[in-house]
Amino acid sequence: MARLIVEHPGLGVSIQDRGRPGWRKLGVPLSGALDQGWRAAANVLAGAPEEAAALECLLAAPILRFEQGPARVGLAGAFSGTLVRDGETRAIESWRGLLLQTGDRLALKLFRAPGYIAFSGGLDAPLALGARATYARAGLGRAVSRGDALVCADAEGEDRAAPPLAVGAGPLRFIPGPEAFPPETLETFVAARWTVRPESDRMGLRLSGPRLAHGPEGANIVSAGVAPGVIQVPGDGQPIVLRADGQTSGGYARLGCVISADLDRLAHVSPGEDVCFAPVDLAEAARARNLRRETFAAWRQMLRPVGGLDEEKLWSENLITGAILGE
């Protein structure tokens, strides 16, 4: 087993996996990584199973010291950083799977949320209700603090690299309903650019923009189930888009729900930025899911040992990212 010590925990850093399904009837949120695609990508770079737990970084990245190597670290996100080995410092890039040795110190900077750090074999952490995902409010999973020891599997071989996994662009696609809103409200919702408010968190994105009017049934419903992606409209007419830690049920009218294929994109909007929305139907949502699977499979094929012949060329020409962005 390899072992690493958290020298600095960063900020907004938590252990996340695919989430904790099966407990929503008891009020336990799904949780899990905000961007499941990038979490899986970090695992692929690290040589871990796609579904394994990884560190999610939302504000500042941690500093890690490898007490017992070698282990491979996979970086997915806008990281840069330095690796100190035997007193020598070298710069490292993101979208790499780096083999780290005993004594190595990895100091990362995060330029934009989210970023995922994965470890060979998958980050080992205790299971809570069948998952390693952290849900801090109920003490599920565990916070990452200074001095913590993290454990993963040993690794060997060369470093690896892949181009960034495309996030997707354009309006966030959603399916309207289940509550009926006046047609003018839907028009306003789709036409507006919505600004992400600072109080947004892993529970939800709070948006500000034109006031959305409710139908005759008003803003409150008899509490009913919700899901990540659900767009709630409280009495003030300012929508909330639920994310991974969103509550399991809610009492605000639900204008729509962001489609599965676009949920990961909700991880990439930060306070102060704008988002907009476009309505689609189930057929379009199914096409989008297929395209996303194909995008990930194509990305996996791009994984290369670092130092290979055309690796730098591949990056500079940016051919792959262009092809993946095809939607």
Place this chain on the structure above:
Amino acid sequence: MGDAAATLCFGAAIDPALNARAHAFCAALAAAPPPGLLEWAPAFASVTLWHDPDVLPFAALEDLCHRLIAAPAPPRTGESHELPFCAEGDFAPDLAEVAQVNGLSPGAWLDAFAHITFDVHMLGFLPGFAYLGGLPPYLDAPRLATPRKTVPARSVAVADGMCAAYPFASPGGWRLVGRTPLKMFDARALRPTLLAPGDRVRWRRIGLDEFFELEGQWRD
């Protein structure tokens, strides 16, 4: 609800009959969950189903709902609980007002409250947060106009015909009438929540001594 969840609505009211239909549907579902159905949860008058649309498409889920919607209600299986709560000290900041709007003294309100049998209609909001239905109009009070930023953990609260105990400190707009010394949610337990949908609850009033004794039994 999006492309990976659906809500089946039986009505739009907090009503034991609608809630019983939601529970009957869930029982029928639990007897033979189809592949691709990931999980489901009953709410007051609806059931939400989360599914993998590539294995169980929405149309198939809709068919399933139509088949099970008329399922007869199974015999009731929920447990009955008698839960301690304490209304002393600073545990019940809203008790005086809740009693007053009903023309009762705090003591008379608490006595009447301890005679009510509540039904667990659903869990939601927070892990282990049980919505208890059955608060009669003569004990009721509306939600606070401005929710508290922090409701202390294990507060017992009432609002709009419902009762609940907050498992964790959180923002909240219900009226605080006491506190329970019990742990409402324990991730390490085989059954992580104290209450489950379909259970029945009666509240037993206790004093501060018993409160701290019971609380001490699970704290550290």
